[in-house]
Amino acid sequence: MTAVTGAEEPELAHPVTGLDEVVHQRVRLGILTITHEARRVEFGYLRSQLELTAGNLSKHLSVLEEAGLIGVEKGYEGRRGRTWITLTPAGVTALNEEIGRLKQLIARVETTDG
Amino acid sequence: MLAQIGLLWKPIGMTANSLPAAGDPRRLLSDMRTLSQRVRADQRMTWVALLVLAAATFAAIPFDWFGMDVTCLPDGGCQFARDGMLYYWIPAMPLMYAAIAFLYLRAARARGLGGRVLPYAITGAVTTLVFPAAWLAVTTYFSNHPYPDQPLPYWWFVLDRLVMPWGMIGVTLLVLAWLERNVALLAFTVGYLALVLLVLPMNYGFSSGFFSIRAAMAVPQLIVGVVLLLAAFGFRAAGRRRR
Numbered sequence: 001m002t003a004v005t006g007a008e009e010p011e012l013a014h015p016v017t018g019l020d021e022v023v024h025q026r027v028r029l030g031i032l033t034i035t036h037e038a039r040r041v042e043f044g045y046l047r048s049q050l051e052l053t054a055g056n057l058s059k060h061l062s063v064l065e066e067a068g069l070i071g072v073e074k075g076y077e078g079r080r081g082r083t084w085i086t087l088t089p090a091g092v093t094a095l096n097e098e099i100g101r102l103k104q105l106i107a108r109v110e111t112t113d114g
Numbered sequence: 115m116l117a118q119i120g121l122l123w124k125p126i127g128m129t130a131n132s133l134p135a136a137g138d139p140r141r142l143l144s145d146m147r148t149l150s151q152r153v154r155a156d157q158r159m160t161w162v163a164l165l166v167l168a169a170a171t172f173a174a175i176p177f178d179w180f181g182m183d184v185t186c187l188p189d190g191g192c193q194f195a196r197d198g199m200l201y202y203w204i205p206a207m208p209l210m211y212a213a214i215a216f217l218y219l220r221a222a223r224a225r226g227l228g229g230r231v232l233p234y235a236i237t238g239a240v241t242t243l244v245f246p247a248a249w250l251a252v253t254t255y256f257s258n259h260p261y262p263d264q265p266l267p268y269w270w271f272v273l274d275r276l277v278m279p280w281g282m283i284g285v286t287l288l289v290l291a292w293l294e295r296n297v298a299l300l301a302f303t304v305g306y307l308a309l310v311l312l313v314l315p316m317n318y319g320f321s322s323g324f325f326s327i328r329a330a331m332a333v334p335q336l337i338v339g340v341v342l343l344l345a346a347f348g349f350r351a352a353g354r355r356r357r
Binding site: 040 | 140142146153157227229230
């Protein structure tokens with residue numbers, strides 16, 4: 001996983017240095033959040049909730065799948081094809097770490113402002 | 115500082131504007147919470163659960179009525195045993211919870227979501243065991259000990275009502291409210307439990323001379339069934355308005 005770093009490296013690790021580029025992206029964070037909450041989510045539900053085109057959502061899902069954060073299962077219900085997305089254990093960990101870092105960032109900002 | 119963080123939130127490699135393009139991590143966490151709440155709201159089928167519970171409560175009344183063993187003594191006093199209720203609720207409880215879990219999962223799947231019914235199913239299974247176990251414990255105790263002459267303390271009646279099926283329904287609704295993060299259901303359940311545990315005489319009926327024993331036992335069940343049914347209609351109407 002790639003870390004996004006700032007221009008200058010502070011002496012103590014800033015929460016930003018631990019951010020995962022794959023997860024630290026608004027749409028992908030939305031996908032992980034919804035999938036975590038739903039346990040299992042259908043492609044169409046994600047598309048409507050995140051207001052994305054099918055192509056754009058597919059690209060983001062591919063990134064997450066390649067990183068091993070989600071599992072994609074394709075099947076049929078009647079004649080209709082359906083794609084279900086689940087979070088892998090690595091995905092759960094990555095999401096929790098991201099939330100933790102965001103909270104650290106908020107704490108950092110509040111400390112700096114104070 | 116915020117501007118610097120904000121730069122990190124530019125989409126990398128592809129455009130993506132589904133979440134507000136704010137760099138503030140506080141806003142991002144808030145957006146994540148909103149998405150989670152939306153999913154939970156879409157998974158809800160509260161009215162179905164209440165409808166099934168109401169139907170099970172109504173169906174119990176004839177079992178209790180005809181299955182009740184009543185023996186009236188020459189001094190005017192009557193003894194009764196509600197065997198029909200026991201035989202009805204033991205199989206009805208797991209069937210009722212299984213039906214609710216099935217309907218929840220089916221509805222969630224139709225909406226493109228998974229469901230979280232495992233904690234609910236576990237609670238249903240536990241409450242299913244608690245009622246016959248408590249009944250067995252009380253029956254066994256009083257078969258070896260004399261029934262007390264003095265009136266039983268109030269807490270005894272409350273505890274007795276809690277382990278009865280209607281009290282167990284309240285406990286299960288509490289779990290459902292927690293699973294759904296459903297404040298409205300929580301408020302309803304608190305009122306329901308107050309009604310069942312503190313107001314309605316679920317375990318000895320309305321012991322007025324006006325009612326026969328069977329009718330005295332049926333009335334509280336009828337009230338509980340109507341309350342659950344009205345709540346089901348209310349939650350369904352509220353759900354439709356939300357959508």
